[in-house]
Amino acid sequence: MHYDVVIAGGGNAALCAAIEAQQQGARVVVLEAAPPPMRGGNSRHVRNVRIAHDAAMGTLTGPYPAAEFLEDLMRVTDGITDPVLADLTITRSAELWDFFESHGVRFQPSLGGTLSLGRTNAFFLGGGKALVNALYRKAAQLGVDIYTETEVTGLDIDNGFFCGAHVRRNGSSGLVRGRTFIAAAGGFEANLDWLTEAWGDAARNFLIRGTPYNRGAVLWLLLNKGVQTVGDPKQCHAVAIDGRAPKFDGGIVTRLDCVPFGIVVNEAGDRFYDEGEDFWPKRYAIWGRLVAAQPNQIGHVLIDAKSLDLFMPSVFPPECADSIEELAVKIGLPPDKLRATVDAFNAACAPGDFDHTVHDGCRTHGLTPEKTHWARPLDTPPYYGYTLRPGITFTYLGVKVTPEARMVMADGTPAANMFAAGEIMAGNVLGKGYIAGIGMTIGSVFGRQAGEGAAHVART
Amino acid sequence: MSLALDDTTPTPNQAEAARLFTICNACRYCEGLCAVFPAMERHRVFEPGTVDHLANLCHNCGACYYDCQYAPPHPFQVNVPANLTAVRHESYARHVWPGPVRGLFARNGLWITLLAAFSVAGFIGGFVAWHDPTVLFGVHVGEGAFYRLMPHNGMVALFGGVFLFALLAMGLSVRAFWLATGAQERIGAGAFWQAMQDALRLRYLDGGGAGCMNESDTPDDRRRLYHHLTFYGFLLCFASTSLGTVYHYGFGWQAPYAWSSPVVILGTLGGIGLLTGPVGLAIAKLRRDPALRSDAAADMDMAFLVMLFLTSLTGLLLLVLRATPAMGPLLAIHLGVVFALFVALPYSKFVHGLYRFAALVRHAAENRAAG
Numbered sequence: 001m002h003y004d005v006v007i008a009g010g011g012n013a014a015l016c017a018a019i020e021a022q023q024q025g026a027r028v029v030v031l032e033a034a035p036p037p038m039r040g041g042n043s044r045h046v047r048n049v050r051i052a053h054d055a056a057m058g059t060l061t062g063p064y065p066a067a068e069f070l071e072d073l074m075r076v077t078d079g080i081t082d083p084v085l086a087d088l089t090i091t092r093s094a095e096l097w098d099f100f101e102s103h104g105v106r107f108q109p110s111l112g113g114t115l116s117l118g119r120t121n122a123f124f125l126g127g128g129k130a131l132v133n134a135l136y137r138k139a140a141q142l143g144v145d146i147y148t149e150t151e152v153t154g155l156d157i158d159n160g161f162f163c164g165a166h167v168r169r170n171g172s173s174g175l176v177r178g179r180t181f182i183a184a185a186g187g188f189e190a191n192l193d194w195l196t197e198a199w200g201d202a203a204r205n206f207l208i209r210g211t212p213y214n215r216g217a218v219l220w221l222l223l224n225k226g227v228q229t230v231g232d233p234k235q236c237h238a239v240a241i242d243g244r245a246p247k248f249d250g251g252i253v254t255r256l257d258c259v260p261f262g263i264v265v266n267e268a269g270d271r272f273y274d275e276g277e278d279f280w281p282k283r284y285a286i287w288g289r290l291v292a293a294q295p296n297q298i299g300h301v302l303i304d305a306k307s308l309d310l311f312m313p314s315v316f317p318p319e320c321a322d323s324i325e326e327l328a329v330k331i332g333l334p335p336d337k338l339r340a341t342v343d344a345f346n347a348a349c350a351p352g353d354f355d356h357t358v359h360d361g362c363r364t365h366g367l368t369p370e371k372t373h374w375a376r377p378l379d380t381p382p383y384y385g386y387t388l389r390p391g392i393t394f395t396y397l398g399v400k401v402t403p404e405a406r407m408v409m410a411d412g413t414p415a416a417n418m419f420a421a422g423e424i425m426a427g428n429v430l431g432k433g434y435i436a437g438i439g440m441t442i443g444s445v446f447g448r449q450a451g452e453g454a455a456h457v458a459r460t
Numbered sequence: 461m462s463l464a465l466d467d468t469t470p471t472p473n474q475a476e477a478a479r480l481f482t483i484c485n486a487c488r489y490c491e492g493l494c495a496v497f498p499a500m501e502r503h504r505v506f507e508p509g510t511v512d513h514l515a516n517l518c519h520n521c522g523a524c525y526y527d528c529q530y531a532p533p534h535p536f537q538v539n540v541p542a543n544l545t546a547v548r549h550e551s552y553a554r555h556v557w558p559g560p561v562r563g564l565f566a567r568n569g570l571w572i573t574l575l576a577a578f579s580v581a582g583f584i585g586g587f588v589a590w591h592d593p594t595v596l597f598g599v600h601v602g603e604g605a606f607y608r609l610m611p612h613n614g615m616v617a618l619f620g621g622v623f624l625f626a627l628l629a630m631g632l633s634v635r636a637f638w639l640a641t642g643a644q645e646r647i648g649a650g651a652f653w654q655a656m657q658d659a660l661r662l663r664y665l666d667g668g669g670a671g672c673m674n675e676s677d678t679p680d681d682r683r684r685l686y687h688h689l690t691f692y693g694f695l696l697c698f699a700s701t702s703l704g705t706v707y708h709y710g711f712g713w714q715a716p717y718a719w720s721s722p723v724v725i726l727g728t729l730g731g732i733g734l735l736t737g738p739v740g741l742a743i744a745k746l747r748r749d750p751a752l753r754s755d756a757a758a759d760m761d762m763a764f765l766v767m768l769f770l771t772s773l774t775g776l777l778l779l780v781l782r783a784t785p786a787m788g789p790l791l792a793i794h795l796g797v798v799f800a801l802f803v804a805l806p807y808s809k810f811v812h813g814l815y816r817f818a819a820l821v822r823h824a825a826e827n828r829a830a831g
Contacts, residue, residue, distance in 0.1 A: 037533055044529050047489060106669055108492025112501050125668050126527030127489030133526060133677040246535050253486035253530070313504050315486040 004458035006178035009185035011041030013422025013443035020451025040132035050437030080431030188216025231396035231427025238288025243387030262303035269337035276373035523667030557632035580796030629806035686740030693733020700727035734772035764809035
């Protein structure tokens with residue numbers, strides 16, 4: 001079979017590209033490595049998409065002008081972004097509500113505990129898997145050929161010109177030829193060997209929050225065919241999550257929002273960072289790194305009965321005990337040491353009016369490190385303990401693209417017939433940091449750009 | 461079927477529901493799909509009574525299974541609709557009055573079939589015993605034709621008695637359910653009215669707007685249509701019977717009534733609903749994705765659909781053939797089926813509507829209390 005557009009990957013970006021290209025009359029094939037229930041890459045885990053809009057609409061509670069979106073992006077990336085691509089992403093994000101809705105995707109008001117995103121982000125009814133299901137239905141209805149459990153194992157690229165993709169399916173191999181190629185196969189965050197290159201053996205203890213299928217196979221193939229890279233190869237988005245989460249695919253439910261309410265100690269029973277530095281949504285991304293730097297990449301949050309109902313419930317029940325020593329034994333910490341750490345912390349807490357909704361005045365004095373807000377003595381049993389480990393969300397390394405989503409070769413020339421969309425090129429726009437829903441914005445906008453571009457090239 | 465006889469020890473299905481809700485409560489992606497998820501978010505601990513309430517609030521649209529990022533083969537193995545179907549089925553037995561008959565829910569299809577067979581046989585036998593065969597197979601027309609086979613007062617005494625017993629049993633069962641699920645809110649007329657609207661529209665059987673998912677992740681609204689046909693068909697038949705009673709006692713007009721009579725028109729329309737609705741629901745049930753099914757409940761569902769269908773079929777046949785010699789046997793069969801339907805009412809799938817309505821009332825009251 002000879003296709004106009006061959007797409008590697010089966011998440012949101014791949015499907016946006018497939019739908020766009022097929023609607024322009026191209027014959028499109030989607031090659032998805034995962035089996036049907038797990039299809040969709042990390043899109044299966046997403047909640048929402050960030051979109052610019054000038055007035056409240058649908059479930060969006062107020063205006064979010066493009067200029068404000070750009071400010072937010074510049075702030076989280078410290079300006080590490082391609083300004084042309086960033087501008088394109090934000091401008092075309094305004095079309096996404098209608099695009100999704102017209103393809104059977106539905107929205108719901110922002111979820112409990114996420115009110116701050118109700119203005120800026122459109123939440124998918126039923127979440128990312130519902131989105132993925134709707135887009136697969138639409139693509140199939142349009143006539144896109146979809147192959148799941150089909151892994152891309154090689155790319156025939158001649159001097160920057162795509163000729164075909166080698167695939168493996170049900171144990172047999174084949175070649176899928178096409179006029180154009182779109183890489184939308186995600187990053188390499190599920191490839192522990194690759195992570196180890198950047199992080200050393202500590203990476204073996206990382207948990208992967210998303211799909212186990214993002215092993216970076218297509219990215220690796222492209223890097224070896226002379227495509228220019230973008231993004232820091234040694235960086236990934238790492239947050240502190242519940243240490244009891246499964247190795248892969250734990251998704252949203254493994255997050256722990258209780259760090260600002262208690263203290264965090266390592267395996268030796270020592271505190272190592274200011275738990276009350278800022279609101280959790282602004283700080284959760286640094287805790288992955290902090291825990292990764294501790295022995296065995298483990299941390300333990302301790303709270304007392306005063307704080308149990310102040311944060312979103314987590315999926316795993318905490319360890320619970322009536323004394324600090326008993327809790328220490330349960331979670332495998334030295335009891336005397338933990339007692340000493342808690343005593344020192346309690347003694348350093350200055351009295352104040354606790355208010356977790358503002359930067360309150362409850363802080364410690366004379367402690368190393370200090371806890372600068374929300375510091376209340378751990379003195380009300382029962383005491384609770386959660387284990388923390390680094391959870392990897394995504395990697396930043398990707399392929400460099402032009403505004404038409406064309407890959408850029410090592411010599412700086414745009415590839416003739418190769419495009420990229422989604423996490424595999426998100427580093428062009430998001431060079432650093434993260435802001436809720438931006439991954440979906442980039443994937444959707446560049447998926448459509450790539451689909452349009454590839455269909456156009458295939459025609460001519 | 462294992463059942464906890466007290467309200468504090470969860471059954472395995474209730475314990476599984478508590479496990480699932482802990483995951484759902486940390487995720488919340490399904491918040492907009494129906495009433496269950498917002499109601500669930502009001503809790504951090506899922507006691508057996510809370511689980512029974514949430515299970516009966518679930519309309520089984522299936523959307524949260526297909527939308528779930530943690531559905532099998534994910535290691536979390538989240539399948540809320542199948543679990544809540546099993547919990548619901550258990551809850552009918554758990555709260556039933558009188559308690560000792562709770563085993564009736566375990567092999568519902570079998571005993572309802574036996575009951576219907578004995579009931580039909582009883583009416584035929586009764587007619588034969590009371591009359592000679594020429595009356596049973598005779599042609600009877602005109603006012604009071606039916607009552608030549610069975611005196612009206614006899615029918616009223618028998619069916620009225622059974623109906624009153626069914627009301628009593630169902631009332632006490634729903635009361636037990638209401639108390640066990642922890643009634644705290646004051647129930648005002650507003651909550652009641654809201655629940656009525658939600659129930660009459662089947663508001664929560666649409667997966668949050670797209671439609672219910674039955675065979676696959678492709679939504680459609682057919683189950684809601686079939687349920688409306690069944691429910692409103694049942695109501696029309698009930699209205700027809702009630703109007704007939706008014707005619708009889710109020711005006712002295714005796715059945716059978718003319719084709720143009722409102723009693724017959726209501727009954728015919730209702731009968732058509734009760735033929736098409738249950739067939740549609742049964743087909744939807746057979747086509748349902750095996751992942752969404754609960755075997756324990758399937759038998760009870762099908763038994764009730766068959767009984768509704770037979771009630772309507774025999775009633776309509778009786779209407780069409782009432783001026784022929786088939787009227788006598790058909791009357792016996794129809795009365796037998798209706799008798800069995802009413803005897804079984806408190807111990808059949810019929811109670812799902814009562815428990816669900818109670819859950820909707822509680823949900824509406826909780827919403828109002830929360831502002």
